[in-house]
Amino acid sequence: MNSVKFASAIINKRGLTLCLLLFWAAANSSFLTLHSSLFLHAQSQQGMASYYAKSWTGRRTANGDRLHHDSLTCAHLKYPFGTRLKVTNPANGKSVIVRVNDRGPYHKKRIIDLSWGAAKALGILSRGVAMVVVERVPDDIVIPLKPDDNDRIEIPSLELEEIDNDSITPVWSITKPSPDERLMRDSVTIRKP
16 A cells, blocks of 8 residues: 555646746746757767669558659658658759658668659669768658648539531632642643643
């Protein structure tokens, strides 16, 4: 019985401490600003990146999507599915925003696996593996993806009107003489004395 009371006293003390800390943090806005900037800064990683070969197109990723080589997607071990990441190649300054839809890479020295399209945008296709900087970006950024099988592309409807075929005369029939007219013209010019 004493151990239950002791555990509840510890939980209550931790809960009270947490409440006091949150109250103090809300009262002191510079504390929140400082810690949020440190948190955002900690979200960037630097390491090696590789990419999926084109032959992997059509395979299922860890979240169930089908991989397409032109889609701007990636595999990461830590970030949740759907997270948007800005990947920058420091060698040439090119960057691309990708969406996490797979887990990996399962290689000690790599931090991210990119789709073929993302690797092409970064200019790392010829090297195979390159040093990159990975930063988290807001999730409201739209990433261009290939449509899924379930996505339907809406085609606009066109209104067509009927035209009377008798009133339509092709341009070439107006400008070119008929074979009979050419024959008469040639025969007339030959008979000149």
